[in-house]
Amino acid sequence: MSNIGEQEILNIGKVLNDPTRPMKERFRALFTLRNLGGETAIKCISECFTDESVLLKHELAYCLGQMLDKRAIPVLRSVLEDNKQDPIVRHEAGEALGAIGDPNLRELLEKYQYDPSIEVAETCQIALQRLNWVANDGASEKLSKSPYSSIDPAPPSGENNVATLSKTLMDETKPLYERYRAMFSLRNMATDDSIKALGEGLKASSALFRHEVAFVFGQMQDERSIPFLKKALEDTAEHEMVRHEAAEALGSIATDECTEILKRYLNDPRPVVRESCEVALDMSEYENSPEFQYANTLFAVKAEA
Structure with missing residues (x-):
């Protein structure tokens, strides 16, 4: 990627920041910028936080966290501190800061662990626990290896018994951080029993927790999770952050059944749900196509030039 010029990155940024473009094109531009990385890409992503779309801003924060670049900290901090931003966006900014893992963020996260928005507060509590884990050299623990490239909000648990992990997952008296660890262990197992256990997680009281279960199902791309995701998306009383993740997960699984479900909620x-369905259908189309990569805006802007 070192041969990509700054102007080409800026052109991709123009696609991202153009509200007249379809959301699916802007998403592809965003993930292209995430993959390219660097200061110019971060700047292009940061400029988009003035957009009206809560879904897009949520994904901006997610991508900045996954880039693991400390140069993204100032904008993520400002988003977390901005009470005018939707809690879904602020929560993702807090999670992104936890992913970056800078110990200097402790004071900020401690402040917002008591935020009036429960989703923001819980996210910052988990992020603080991750900072503690990193500071205590937790990365040296012998844990199950994730088959995914994502930086997770919490490491997997050291436990490998499904029944024990399932009990922890659903124990509302335990800290969310511990339950997240159980969740990621169950994800890494990817067995019938672990998928059923994760499906039960969609009954937890925390919307943040339920949304993470849906996200995990999207990573797994396993057809066995479709009934759980379908139920979550179809529940109009469910929190929109959960329904949006369920929609995107269905798009990742990309079966004909998933496509039919998504079309019903366009x-x-x-807005967060219908935009998610639009993006999810584009993801589904990609999964069923011979395209080399989803984040392909670099080639698209070259073709437009």
């Missing part, structure tokens, strides 16, 4: 009254 006109959902909640």
Whole structure:
């Protein structure tokens, strides 16, 4: 990627920041910028936090966290501190800061672990626990290896018994951080029993927790999770952050059944949900196509030039 010029990156940024473009094109531009990395890409992503789309801003924060670049900290900090931003966006900014893992963020996360928005507060509590884990050399623990390239909000548990992990997952008296660790261990197992256990996690009281279960199912791309995701998306009383993750997960699994489910919610009254379905259908189309990569805006802008 070192031969990509700054102007080409800026052109991709123009696609991302153009509200007249379809959301699916802007998503592809965002993930292209994430993959390219660097200061110019971060700048292009940061400029988009003035957009009206809560879904897009949520994904901006996610991508900045996954880039693991400390130069993204100032904008993520400002988003977390901005009470005018939707809690879904602020939560993702807090999670992104936890992913970057800078110990200097402790004071900020400690402040927002008591935020009036429960999703923001819980996210910052988990991020603080991750900082503690990193500081205590937790990376040296012998844990199950993730088959995914994502930086997770919590490491997997050291436990490998499904029944024990399932009990921890659903124990509302335990800290969310411990339950997240159980969740990621169950994800890494990817067995019938572990998928059923994760499906039970969609009944937890925390919307943040339920949304993470849906996200994990999206990573796994396992057809066995479709009934759980379908139920979450179809529940109009469910928190929109959960329904949006369920939609994107269905897009990643990309079966004909998933496509039919998603099409039914393209006109959902909640913008976050209907935009997620639009993006998810584009993801599904990609999964079923011979395209080399989803984040392909670099080639698209070259073709437009």
